[in-house]
Structures are given as C-alpha cells and as structure tokens.
Amino acid sequence: MRDVATLLEALPYIREFHGKTVVIKYGGAAMTDAALKEEFARDVVLLKYVGMNPVIVHGGGPEITSYMERLNLPVEFVEGLRVSDEATVEVAKMVLVGKVNKDIVLRINRHGQPAVGLCGDDGLLFRAARQSSPSGQDIGFVGRIERVDVDVLNHVAQDYVPVVASVGADRDGHSYNINADEAAGAVASALGAYKIMFLTDVSGWLRDPSDPASLVSETTATEVEAALSAVTGGMRPKLAACLQAIHGGVSYAHIVDGRVLHSLLLELFTDAGQGTRIGPGA
16 A cells, blocks of 8 residues: 555656656766666656656766776866866766766666767757856866757657767867756756756755755755855755756756665655755745
C-alpha cells in the first residue's frame, strides 16, 4: 500500500508536467559516484517515458583537472573560474565532448532511451564571447553565452534525450570553456523550459552554509535577488543561473542534492520535495 500511495502522490505531478521541458544541469557527486551515475540515467529515462522532455547540460571540472595534471599543464582558478589558455580549452573540449558527454549518452542509452550528445559547436547551438573574472581579471578563453540557437535541440528532443557539453565558440571560431550553470540557464531560457534543475553537492540553498537546518525549501526570484550579494562559493553561480532562467520565462528553478539517490524524482513527484524551489515571485 505504501508503494501505491507513492504512485498516487506522483500522479498529479506527472499529469502537470506531461509534455513539458525540463533542463537538468548535471554535476557534482552525481557525475562521479558509480551508483549515482546509474540511477541518474534511469531517472532521466523515466522522465522521458512519463511524457516529459528532459535536456541535460553538463560540465566536468574534476575530470578536466585530472587530465591537465596528467599532461603537466598548470591548473589555476580565479574567483571560481578556470584560467583557460588555448591548451586548457583544447583539453576541456577533448574531455567534455569526447569522454564525459559520451559516457552520459551511453549510460542513458543502456537504460532504454536513445540519447544524442551535443556541444555548443553543433548546429551553432552556442555563440560565445570572451569574459573576464567578476573583478575584471583576464582569465583567457572563458566564455559567456551571447546566443542560444535551439533549432537543433528542438529537433533532437522530439525523439531523443539531448546531452549538451558546456563548450562553445565565437564568430571567429575561437573555442571557449563555459560555466555549465550559466549554460544550463541560457538553454532553459531559450527553450522556454517549464523547469530547470541543478544537481549539486548540498541539500539546496542554505541561508547559512554551516547550518543544514537553514535550508530554504521554497522562495521567489525576488527574494533570491535581494540575498544574492551576500552569497559566496559555488552556490552563487547556481542562484544567478536560476534567476537568469526565471527572468527568461522558465516557471520554476530547483536546486537539489545530487548525492541523494533519485533526488530528481523526489523533487518533481512528491509533495515534500527534496531541495530548494524558486518561483517567479510577484
């Protein structure tokens, strides 16, 4: 009876989300732990089978760092952004597009739903421009997205799960490493997604990062904007990407704990949820 009750609890959410697009920024422990990787793929397949249109956007910072260290290349960060010369971008593209992306695609395929791997170069999906660090320092070939052309995504998503690596190029063909949170927010806005979900390594947005009891279960974009200047660390770009998506027309943004098995399903299909939900506000 408990299992029946769970299914009945999920039913109105499945009905509400049927035919809707959800963009999932895939990262953190969910991308590195073997069991979590398998269950994430199964969850994505389930979303597709119940009528949703999942689109995956991913980075892969730890793997890029690992390969750079193997090649004796310097690893440097400024204000949370990887300093990226031409060699760094070359490694990032090789790792993200050639390895991480294909690993995700193969795993989703194996669990019963065909997926297609893409990056910002495919179908001119991303047009990027060079950016500096927040304080104005030159950090090399780190890009911000100027435009997302979703034609290729809409075409692929009719029959497949698109899996997008966060690299792109500018008008002149220079390649850039792009923050995956920003890429996910830009994709969600351009697609007019119903939801965007960020898998991370904390339980959600904590008003006090040292206090797990300070989890914000539900809030609005207005409240996030008021608090953003005081937020530090990796949560800041995620909250900024949530705001970007909501201002771009996305209905809801979620930050969920990717270390928890089936956190996507718990957040989407249960009354209690699992992380932080951000709505548009007044």
